[in-house]
Amino acid sequence: xxxxxxxxxxxxxxxxxxxxxxxxxxxxxxxxxxxxxxxxxxxxxxxxxxxxxxxxxxxxxxxxxxxxxxxxxxxxxxxxxxxxxxxxxxxxxxxxxxxxx
Amino acid sequence: xxxxxxxxxxxxxxxxxxxxxxxxxxxxxxxxxxxxxxxxxxxxxxxxxxxxxxxxxxxxxxxxxxxxxxxxxxxxxxxxxxxxxxxxxxxxxxxxxxxxxxxxxxxxxxxxxxxxxxxxxxxxxxxxxxxxxxxxxxxxxxxxxxxxxxxxxxxxxxxxxxxxxxxxxxxxxxxxxxxxxxxx
Numbered sequence: 001x002x003x004x005x006x007x008x009x010x011x012x013x014x015x016x017x018x019x020x021x022x023x024x025x026x027x028x029x030x031x032x033x034x035x036x037x038x039x040x041x042x043x044x045x046x047x048x049x050x051x052x053x054x055x056x057x058x059x060x061x062x063x064x065x066x067x068x069x070x071x072x073x074x075x076x077x078x079x080x081x082x083x084x085x086x087x088x089x090x091x092x093x094x095x096x097x098x099x100x101x
Numbered sequence: 102x103x104x105x106x107x108x109x110x111x112x113x114x115x116x117x118x119x120x121x122x123x124x125x126x127x128x129x130x131x132x133x134x135x136x137x138x139x140x141x142x143x144x145x146x147x148x149x150x151x152x153x154x155x156x157x158x159x160x161x162x163x164x165x166x167x168x169x170x171x172x173x174x175x176x177x178x179x180x181x182x183x184x185x186x187x188x189x190x191x192x193x194x195x196x197x198x199x200x201x202x203x204x205x206x207x208x209x210x211x212x213x214x215x216x217x218x219x220x221x222x223x224x225x226x227x228x229x230x231x232x233x234x235x236x237x238x239x240x241x242x243x244x245x246x247x248x249x250x251x252x253x254x255x256x257x258x259x260x261x262x263x264x265x266x267x268x269x270x271x272x273x274x275x276x277x278x279x280x281x282x283x284x285x
Contacts, residue, residue: 012213036127
């Protein structure tokens with residue numbers, strides 16, 4: 001298997017995630033794009049781990065950690081979105097301009 | 102390696118068979134106008150990444166993705182969607198207008214060209230060694246609890262903090278006119 005196939009797939013998914021992050025207005029969909037970027041990075045971790053043949057499996061262990069941290073991030077992020085929605089009746093990030101003068 | 106060489110190996114065919122639907126699913130995640138469809142497309146992309154991990158011989162990571170990302174995180178997303186918008190279906194204001202979309206596409210396309218050209222220049226034709234020695238789950242477990250035990254414990258503290266923080270942030274404050282503890 002070519003290592004570049006995995007790396008290019010990871011780069012493409014990461015770029016798609018960046019596109020979604022820039023384009024979306026709904027806060028839940030922005031978190032969804034972040035999750036896509038995390039998945040892309042995990043592909044790179046595991047592919048490079050197998051490529052290097054690391055005895056300590058550093059790439060795989062790091063991918064596990066990043067999955068756990070992504071789960072925590074989604075939990076906190078959705079809690080914040082829920083709170084904002086309860087106060088503003090909207091999950092649209094363009095409408096969150098409380099700090100604008 | 103020529104294009105013909107690439108298509109002689111079965112593994113490369115399997116890779117393409119997984120990678121192309123993943124790209125399509127990722128595209129749907131960021132472009133669809135239906136929130137629930139976006140989440141379901143993310144399920145497709147995550148399942149594809151789990152299949153790639155199996156292909157690479159990283160079985161434990163693959164099943165962790167299935168259990169945690171697909172099983173738990175996606176359900177959490179669906180909860181978030183159900184709570185934050187009552188009418189499920191086609192919506193028009195999910196994305197920025199067309200002009201902003203074009204500049205975002207240029208920016209992310211440029212990022213992809215930058216990353217892709219760097220990777221092509223660095224790795225060229227190098228191949229991943231045969232996955233005859235797939236990482237065994239018991240070996241990975243021993244590594245996690247010996248070599249990586251400190252970061253493992255730190256991650257569990259992070260998860261506990263996120264659990265408590267999520268509850269504290271999202272719960273309703275009791276209003277002054279009703280006694281505490283009567284509402285969730």
